[in-house]
Amino acid sequence: MPGMTIDHQLMRQVHLLGVQIGHTPLHRITRLFNKPGVTIYAKKEWEQLSGSVKARAGYAIFKAAIESGDLNKQKVLLDATSGNTGIAYATIGSRLGIGVTLCLPENASPERKEILKSLGAEIIYTCRFEGTDGAQQVAKALADVQPGTYFYADQYRNDNNWKAHYYSTALEIFNEQPGITHFVAGLGTTGTFTGTGRRLKELDPDIHLTSLQPDNPLHGLEGWKHLETAIVPGIYDNTLADDNLEVGTEEAWEMIKAAFHYERLLLSPSSAANLAGAIRVAEKLDRGIVVTVLPDNADKYKDLIKKLL
Numbered sequence: 234m235p236g237m238t239i240d241h242q243l244m245r246q247v248h249l250l251g252v253q254i255g256h257t258p259l260h261r262i263t264r265l266f267n268k269p270g271v272t273i274y275a276k277k278e279w280e281q282l283s284g285s286v287k288a289r290a291g292y293a294i295f296k297a298a299i300e301s302g303d304l305n306k307q308k309v310l311l312d313a314t315s316g317n318t319g320i321a322y323a324t325i326g327s328r329l330g331i332g333v334t335l336c337l338p339e340n341a342s343p344e345r346k347e348i349l350k351s352l353g354a355e356i357i358y359t360c361r362f363e364g365t366d367g368a369q370q371v372a373k374a375l376a377d378v379q380p381g382t383y384f385y386a387d388q389y390r391n392d393n394n395w396k397a398h399y400y401s402t403a404l405e406i407f408n409e410q411p412g413i414t415h416f417v418a419g420l421g422t423t424g425t426f427t428g429t430g431r432r433l434k435e436l437d438p439d440i441h442l443t444s445l446q447p448d449n450p451l452h453g454l455e456g457w458k459h460l461e462t463a464i465v466p467g468i469y470d471n472t473l474a475d476d477n478l479e480v481g482t483e484e485a486w487e488m489i490k491a492a493f494h495y496e497r498l499l500l501s502p503s504s505a506a507n508l509a510g511a512i513r514v515a516e517k518l519d520r521g522i523v524v525t526v527l528p529d530n531a532d533k534y535k536d537l538i539k540k541l542l
Contacts, residue, residue: 239302246329247296253282254292255401259409259524264495266512270520273511274410275498275527276402283317283324285529286402290424291321293397294386295329304384309334311376311383313359313368315421315456316345317529318388323352334383336368336375342455344533365389366464389422390467398428406524407436414521417511419445419480419503421456423469425526430473444474445510453482456503456528478513480506489531489541499531499538 257280262273278286298304309332310322319335326333333354337346340361349356357375359368369389376385388394402425406413416433418426430442447454450462458466488505492498500508504527511525531538 239300240305243299243305243329247299250282250325250328251292251296254288255281255405257281257405259406260496260498260527262496262508262512265491265508266515268515268518271515271518271523272521273508273515273523273525275504275508275511275525276406277530278526278528279530279532283321284532285317285321286425286526287317287321287528288324289397289401290388290391290394290422291318291325293393294388294391295322295325295331297393298384298386304331306330308332308384309355309382310386311372312336312386312388313365313372314388315365315368316341316349316533317456318422319354320345320348320352322386323349323354326354327352334375336372338364338368342533342536344535348533364463365458369464388424389464392468394422394424395428395431395468398425399432400428402526403429403432403436407433410522410524412522413437413440413524415441415443415511415514415518415523417443417445417507417514417523417525419454419457419507419510419528420460420469421458421503423458423466425528427468427470427473429526431470434473441475441514442473443510443514444477445480445506446477447506448479448481454480454485454502454506457506478510480510484509486537486541489538493542498527500527501529501531501534502537503528504530 259274311334313336339358433440450459485502485506488509507525515523
């Protein structure tokens, strides 16, 4: 319940951990795309704590919950995840001495499962056919039954998800590329697109925002949502995007191969899909700076990468 005693020593640990969040570099795409007057930059989000973009939201959710007294070492953080947010939670939880329980679709990659287990997270496997929608339902039911045991983070409805990007990702991009004209990102929890896009529009209303979605419900882009057929995240702002593009799984796999061959980047499917979307946007421009986010690299997709490369 709100109003619990705040552990100030724990808060000091939280603030010290914050220096390892964000501040990721922009990679300029030079060989995969080359058009006079148009530049693409991709933010390498795996170069931070826990190895993915989800470190930002995971940390912001932990920090806010501890500051409010909703979470301490006597409670367990609970949430549904497709993998990366779970790894962020588990990494942060292990550093702070706070337990983490995750509802994870059973078809998550073996690498993700191994990482989560090694970090000490408790995993509750959910139906592979229901994806993260099913995992959310299981997590909510568990939290309702045992409210004294769990702090239900609910990343799909937690405003600290998008605020993490509003206060960090967007500012990092804008400060490094103040001439940015386009921002492109996929929709999963929608936190990256919503938070980054909202702040970029405030900084420069002329920045064009393109959201990306899978081209069908039965896609292979872990972490992404086909919003027409999925539970729409509570934090999603459907008025924000200037346009939306669909990206196919096969297109993302082809981009994995191309990005490795031309840019020496080993990308996850979702990162490759973001890059594919950014290139499509850039191809239609005469002038501009297009920025996208690479949520993670291929470390958690070794079997897939072996097949493709």
